[in-house]
Amino acid sequence: MTEWLERHVPKMVLAPSFVAVLIFVYGFIIWTGWVSLTRSKLMPKYEIKGVIQYERLFASPRWDTAMDNLFIFGGLFIGISLILGLFLAILLDQKIRAEGVLRTIYLYPMALSMIVTGTAWKWIMNPGLGIEATVRNWGFESFTFNWITDPKMAIYAVVIAAVWQASGFVMALFLAGLRSVDEEIIKAAQVDGIPTWRIYSAIIIPSMAPIFLSAFIVLAHLAIKSFDLVIALTGGGPGYATDLPATYMYAMAFSRGDIGQAASSAMVMMGVVFTIVVPYLYSELRAKHD
Amino acid sequence: MTDFTQNYHPPRRSFGQLALRWLLFALLGLFALFYLMPLFVMVTTSLKSLEEIRTGSLVALPRDVTFEAWSTAWSGTCTGVKCEGLRPYFWNSVLMTVPAVFLATLLGAVNGYVIAQWRFKGANLIFAMMLFGCFIPFQVVLLPMARSLGILGLAGSIPGLIFVHVIYGIGFTTLFFRNYYVTIPAELTKAAKVDGAGFFRIFWSIFLPLSLPIVVVTVIWQFTNIWNDFLFGVSFSQAGTQPVTVALNNIVNSTTGVKEYNVDMAAAIIAALPTLLVYVVAGKYFIRGLTAGSVKG
Amino acid sequence: MAPILDINNLYKNYGSVEILKDINVAIEPGDFLVLVGPSGCGKSTLLNCIAGLEPITGGTLSIGGKDMTHVSPKDRDIAMVFQSYALYPTMSVAKNITFGMKVRGVDAATQESKLKEVASQLQIEQLLHRRPGQLSGGQRQRVAMGRALVRDPKLFLFDEPLSNLDAKLRVEMRSEIKKLHQNLGATMVYVTHDQIEAMTLATKIVVLKGGVVQQIGTPAEIYNRPANLFVADFMGSPAMNLIPAKASKNGSGTQIEIARDGAAPLVLTDTHAENLPQDVILGLRPEDIAEAGFRAGEDVQVAECHIDMVEPAGADTFVVSELGGKQVTARLHAETGAESGKALSLAFDLSKVSYFAPGSGERLN
Numbered sequence: 001m002t003e004w005l006e007r008h009v010p011k012m013v014l015a016p017s018f019v020a021v022l023i024f025v026y027g028f029i030i031w032t033g034w035v036s037l038t039r040s041k042l043m044p045k046y047e048i049k050g051v052i053q054y055e056r057l058f059a060s061p062r063w064d065t066a067m068d069n070l071f072i073f074g075g076l077f078i079g080i081s082l083i084l085g086l087f088l089a090i091l092l093d094q095k096i097r098a099e100g101v102l103r104t105i106y107l108y109p110m111a112l113s114m115i116v117t118g119t120a121w122k123w124i125m126n127p128g129l130g131i132e133a134t135v136r137n138w139g140f141e142s143f144t145f146n147w148i149t150d151p152k153m154a155i156y157a158v159v160i161a162a163v164w165q166a167s168g169f170v171m172a173l174f175l176a177g178l179r180s181v182d183e184e185i186i187k188a189a190q191v192d193g194i195p196t197w198r199i200y201s202a203i204i205i206p207s208m209a210p211i212f213l214s215a216f217i218v219l220a221h222l223a224i225k226s227f228d229l230v231i232a233l234t235g236g237g238p239g240y241a242t243d244l245p246a247t248y249m250y251a252m253a254f255s256r257g258d259i260g261q262a263a264s265s266a267m268v269m270m271g272v273v274f275t276i277v278v279p280y281l282y283s284e285l286r287a288k289h290d
Numbered sequence: 291m292t293d294f295t296q297n298y299h300p301p302r303r304s305f306g307q308l309a310l311r312w313l314l315f316a317l318l319g320l321f322a323l324f325y326l327m328p329l330f331v332m333v334t335t336s337l338k339s340l341e342e343i344r345t346g347s348l349v350a351l352p353r354d355v356t357f358e359a360w361s362t363a364w365s366g367t368c369t370g371v372k373c374e375g376l377r378p379y380f381w382n383s384v385l386m387t388v389p390a391v392f393l394a395t396l397l398g399a400v401n402g403y404v405i406a407q408w409r410f411k412g413a414n415l416i417f418a419m420m421l422f423g424c425f426i427p428f429q430v431v432l433l434p435m436a437r438s439l440g441i442l443g444l445a446g447s448i449p450g451l452i453f454v455h456v457i458y459g460i461g462f463t464t465l466f467f468r469n470y471y472v473t474i475p476a477e478l479t480k481a482a483k484v485d486g487a488g489f490f491r492i493f494w495s496i497f498l499p500l501s502l503p504i505v506v507v508t509v510i511w512q513f514t515n516i517w518n519d520f521l522f523g524v525s526f527s528q529a530g531t532q533p534v535t536v537a538l539n540n541i542v543n544s545t546t547g548v549k550e551y552n553v554d555m556a557a558a559i560i561a562a563l564p565t566l567l568v569y570v571v572a573g574k575y576f577i578r579g580l581t582a583g584s585v586k587g
Numbered sequence: 588m589a590p591i592l593d594i595n596n597l598y599k600n601y602g603s604v605e606i607l608k609d610i611n612v613a614i615e616p617g618d619f620l621v622l623v624g625p626s627g628c629g630k631s632t633l634l635n636c637i638a639g640l641e642p643i644t645g646g647t648l649s650i651g652g653k654d655m656t657h658v659s660p661k662d663r664d665i666a667m668v669f670q671s672y673a674l675y676p677t678m679s680v681a682k683n684i685t686f687g688m689k690v691r692g693v694d695a696a697t698q699e700s701k702l703k704e705v706a707s708q709l710q711i712e713q714l715l716h717r718r719p720g721q722l723s724g725g726q727r728q729r730v731a732m733g734r735a736l737v738r739d740p741k742l743f744l745f746d747e748p749l750s751n752l753d754a755k756l757r758v759e760m761r762s763e764i765k766k767l768h769q770n771l772g773a774t775m776v777y778v779t780h781d782q783i784e785a786m787t788l789a790t791k792i793v794v795l796k797g798g799v800v801q802q803i804g805t806p807a808e809i810y811n812r813p814a815n816l817f818v819a820d821f822m823g824s825p826a827m828n829l830i831p832a833k834a835s836k837n838g839s840g841t842q843i844e845i846a847r848d849g850a851a852p853l854v855l856t857d858t859h860a861e862n863l864p865q866d867v868i869l870g871l872r873p874e875d876i877a878e879a880g881f882r883a884g885e886d887v888q889v890a891e892c893h894i895d896m897v898e899p900a901g902a903d904t905f906v907v908s909e910l911g912g913k914q915v916t917a918r919l920h921a922e923t924g925a926e927s928g929k930a931l932s933l934a935f936d937l938s939k940v941s942y943f944a945p946g947s948g949e950r951l952n
Contacts, residue, residue, distance in 0.1 A: 113518035485687035
């Protein structure tokens with residue numbers, strides 16, 4: 001008996017967490033998937049009615065806007081953060097004495113809640129008293145910066161705030177990557193008389209492909225889940241101009257009482273994450289085994 | 291640290307190289323301004339009177355420093371109907387974050403210990419399944435979780451929020467500890483087994499004393515995530531149990547009355563203060579958590 | 588006397604992979620058993636099975652006459668020293684040594700006196716308050732030994748304990764372990780891939796390859812009468828010369844003919860060997876080939892050989908000659924006049940010869 005206990009203690013210790021994950025991750029995904037195939041409105045119904053919720057979803061102009069926004073926002077946010085992060089990392093890699101201080105400054109937004117970030121940028125970008133007013137006060141009377149209230153530009157205002165928050169993190173990732181490149185390779189290149197910029201472009205940056213990949217995954221993941229920032233910065237507005245799938249889902253679930261739509265939109269988000277994360281996780285775990 | 295630029299350049303720099311160096315500093319300084327500007331604006335705005343905000347410039351230092359906005363934000367401003375300031379919600383966040391961080395870290399430590407040191411058939415699959423749980427968009431669990439909390443009698447309560455944060459924190463905390471414990475040679479566990487120690491004894495006497503660095507990283511990571519969370523907070527709380535992020539959003543986006551920008555900014559800083567403090571005090575561990583959380587496997 | 592360790596028909600599988608196949612080993616109290624073989628041969632797995640750290644798939648295992656097949660490590664009355672020493676990093680040396688007693692609830696006074704005893708035996712008294720991180724490799728090794736000694740177990744297990752030490756320290760610790768074994772009269776099982784360690788320490792050697800026991804015997808038996816080509820090649824440095832040859836009966840015994848490139852075959856006559864097949868592999872250790880005139884005996888036969896290479900090694904000089912398509916090494920005295928490119932008369936001591944079947948590799952004589 002004690003023998004048996006001894007042998008199975010590790011499994012029993014892991015079991016509660018595993019069961020919790022099984023229920024609250026996988027069970028819940030199945031639940032949401034199931035409900036997305038019903039005609040649930042205010043209350044969930046469990047009678048499967050086919051893909052009607054998805055048809056409604058893809059016919060909805062608001063969802064259309066949300067998906068368009070996701071690709072605009074996601075593309076710009078990820079692209080700019082990667083480029084800016086890499087650029088800052090290379091600048092910081094040049095034996096700067098104040099490196100520690102600068103790194104701290106570049107990275108601190110990552111410690112903030114997106115609600116705080118949204119609040120701050122909402123104030124800065126408000127046309128009446130923010131940047132626009134300030135620059136006009138300096139004498140540039142025709143200066144306009146009203147993206148936050150302009151339905152066409154508001155999504156770009158969200159990009160600015162998001163890049164501000166996350167680019168320092170990308171910088172930290174890349175900096176760690178730059179520092180982990182084998183110094184002997186760099187020394188060999190120097191001995192061969194290769195100029196610094198070529199060392200970066202031909203040797204160091206290509207060797208950081210895995211870091212690009214993990215930075216991309218994290219940023220993409222942030223972009224798909226981003227919800228707080230839009231809520232705090234624009235509330236999804238003006239109108240639905242800055243709606244993202246995440247805010248659409250939340251509105252359907254908690255203010256519009258349309259559980260079927262909420263479930264189907266959540267499943268689409270899940271699908272997007274799936275296509276990005278699963279191949280990544282698979283390759284990472286595979287690499288571990290080899 | 292790579293010091294090849296130093297080695298590469300001859301000791302005496304030419305004019306061109308000097309100019310490049312200055313350009314480098316200028317760029318770095320400019321970016322520092324970009325990152326610091328919002329914080330600067332937040333702090334200065336929070337110290338101004340509303341009158342000065344309306345007439346003055348966004349980037350100007352306050353003429354008359356006043357802490358009125360801070361005290362209003364802390365204990366007077368209205369979130370919806372109630373006008374008690376941010377204080378009760380701040381404590382809600384504390385009451386929610388501290389137990390959630392503790393429990394998630396503890397579970398992660400034990401799970402990581404099992405997966406890394408007591409491998410059994412299927413342990414890797416379980417780990418992969420837990421890891422995947424870190425990546426799901428939480429929207430996909432909001433609806434069933436709302437119903438489950440109702441069934442469990444935890445709806446709209448702080449224990450309910452703690453429960454949610456622990457459940458969805460386990461994946462990351464397990465990952466952190468597992469990755470730390472796999473670097474500890476399996477022979478240590480074997481030696482302790484031969485010495486007569488059992489599962490819990492080995493964890494308590496040998497692994498836990500080794501774990502300080504990873505505990506710090508995990509606690510900071512969990513603390514930052516849970517304190518800053520908005521989605522779970524806004525979905526699973528009700529008036530009176532809301533965490534500080536939800537309350538802050540309510541203050542800022544309330545449509546009634548005069549917009550008090552100085553109070554908004556003071557409230558935002560108050561909500562950000564705990565995580566900022568952690569970042570400043572233990573930035574090294576914060577970065578380690580970020581990179582550990584992103585470079586998986 | 589009952590064997591202190593008795594392994595019967597032990598099998599160990601990982602999934603469908605057979606790691607250990609039908610292992611049968613028994614040792615008496617006071618024996619020093621060395622498990623030796625190339626990496627991946629299953630020797631460490633076998634040790635882990637003896638310790639109870641790995642469950643076995645089939646067979647039985649008893650320690651001190653009691654069946655221990657399914658008993659957990661802590662109840663097997665064993666102590667183990669690991670390759671990486673596996674010292675508990677957050678505990679002082681003293682705590683490392685007494686941890687096992689503490690776990691077992693031994694009273695503090697006994698712990699203290701045993702600690703003192705072991706510390707003085709291993710000369711680590713001055714290290715007792717340090718952490719493992721503050722010790723050198725050799726000191727850690729001593730502490731790991733101390734942790735095992737203090738337990739006073741029925742069986743000591745060593746898993747390649749010297750492989751992380753530098754060459755000089757390794758030799759020192761090797762003789763220290765041997766002394767310890769002699770002084771304590773303890774029973775030890777020792778895993779190594781180093782055949783010199785095996786030869787110097789063991790009273791009994793088990794040679795393993797691919798999870799199968801190749802030979803069990805005393806160091807002398809293993810060295811002088813290897814059971815197959817693998818053992819012959821693995822034990823001894825430089826390795827035994829293994830030369831393809833043709834055997835045929837003649838009047839006074841068996842005639843052994845070894846082909847030579849560009850010269851007449853080398854012909855030797857073995858008066859003891861009987862019933863050899865036509866194709867054999869002849870095994871002769873380098874020290875059993877000497878310079879003519881330096882080795883006498885009725886089984887010594889002299890032949891002229893072409894020397895390809897001369898390697899002075901201080902105490903000895905090795906010369907290499909091609910025989911039967913193999914580089915054959917002979918160990919000559921240091922002051923030999925052998926020159927490469929010239930002929931030299933070599934004496935082959937056939938009293939020490941081994942014959943193996945080319946196909947199966949099994950010993951024939």
